[in-house]
Amino acid sequence: TDMTTDSETFYHSLLDLFEDPDESMEVNELLTWWNCQVFPTSSAVKRPIRANSTLSKICLKQLAAK
16 A cells, blocks of 8 residues: 655645635535634634734735735
8 A cells, every 4th residue: 555645636635625615615614623623722703813914914915816
């Protein structure tokens, strides 16, 4: 058996799944489950995005691309 993982292919397969509009419901359920497993004490309340944060810059770039 093959004992190595093609990490690049695996990574791109995950991205394809996460970005597939037909899978959005399942992806949201998976991410909710994952976040509960990894961050069990985290609040589900959305926190505001700070003006000069990396996330705000990513969001602005996404808006500009649309």
